[in-house]
Amino acid sequence: MSLLATPCASMCIDRGLALHKMIRMLVLGLGGEAYLNFIGNEFGHPEWVDFPRPENGWSHQHCRRRWDLPADDLLRYKFFEAFDELMQACENRFQWMASEHQYVTIKNNMDKVIAFERGDCILVFNFHPCSSYTDYQIGMGFNEPMRCVLDSDEGRFGGQSRLEHGHANAFFPLHGAQDRPHSVKMYLPSRTCQVLVKDRLLQGGVRVWVSWDFLWERGLGSLADVLIRLQVWKDGKLVPTPPRPFDEEGCLRVDGPDAIFGLEGPDGQPLDCKTAADGLFRVYFPGDYTPS
Known part of the structure; x- marks a missing residue:
């Protein structure tokens, strides 16, 4: 799975990558009204889980998840994780699992x-x-x-x-x-x-909305207390742009099909995304989004 050892994937690895992604999408597309993923499978964890017990000598060897694998740019596990994230975001945006059609x-x-x-x-x-x-x-x-x-x-x-x-x-x-x-x-x-x-x-780009529930949960009193700071790619790195306010309806429109942004409260206090390690919100498809 190393990009350094095998820059061009072998037929075996290429087949595994391709089928792994397709099977996930097929399950998410036809499987029903919900999607269940075992922790670590989103990036193709190569090892099993085995908790300490008498039969394995109370070993902790496999009582873990290797979170370092998708974080390593020299390994192909990052491709699995990226696809899983976009696949879930796609369903979240277009919500085909909730449709009767x-x-x-x-x-x-x-x-x-x-x-x-x-x-x-x-x-x-x-x-x-x-x-x-x-x-x-x-x-x-x-x-x-x-x-x-x-x-x-x-x-x-x-x-x-x-x-x-x-x-x-x-x-x-x-x-x-x-x-x-x-x-x-x-x-x-x-x-x-x-x-x-x-x-x-x-059509219409990305529209980010701030809800009153979001303000209340963070102890903020008005829309003026929240600023959005878009992130743009420059020289291979994410660079923040100057903060911008939301309009009187609590909306900010972003031209383009996707957006990465952070939110700030009074005095520049970060209002982090709870599910992202870097605290940034990520939008991958045009539409209306409300941070929570």
Whole structure:
């Protein structure tokens, strides 16, 4: 799993990375109304858990989780963790698990392709080990442009970045296929999955809202007590920008599809994100977000 020892992944490692990501997405897409992850599996923990007991001589050797693995830039575990984080954020934004709309469009055993609609999304999987498909037609019930917001082949997930076109360009609806009134044609590289959402849901950038519950929990009296400090990438590092106030409705609009920011109270007191080690809030998709 070392990037230093094997800069180009072996066939075995490449296969494991690809299938691991696809299976996670398939479970999150079709599995039901909830998603359960055992601690450490989000980055592909390589060891089992074994608590001290008489049979192992009261050993603490495997009574642990190796949190250092995804934090090491020279190991590929970081790709697993990055994909899991974005996958969860994608569902949190578009909330297909709570939707009643579900329709499996394709389950082609010969092509090894699975495609289904859930909520406002289309999830497409190509499990074939060696065949990639160009202009693969997928029926859908949506008569509007669709855009790819997440794919397992992205470079930040250890993939080969073969689907950049789909992120920058919408797929416009075509004539019907597979007993669906409309369709799209897509490029499906082998062992990859993609999530498409309605293009109109991605318009308007990121909107961050401050709720009164947020103010009350932190002992603040008004919106004027909170400032937002956006973070931008510069020379490979996150650099904070000057703080900005929220408008009178408690909203701040950010141009662009994503945002990283910190919140400050009076006298520059940080109002940290409770789930992030660095205290920063991260938004990966356009839409409305309320820090908590």
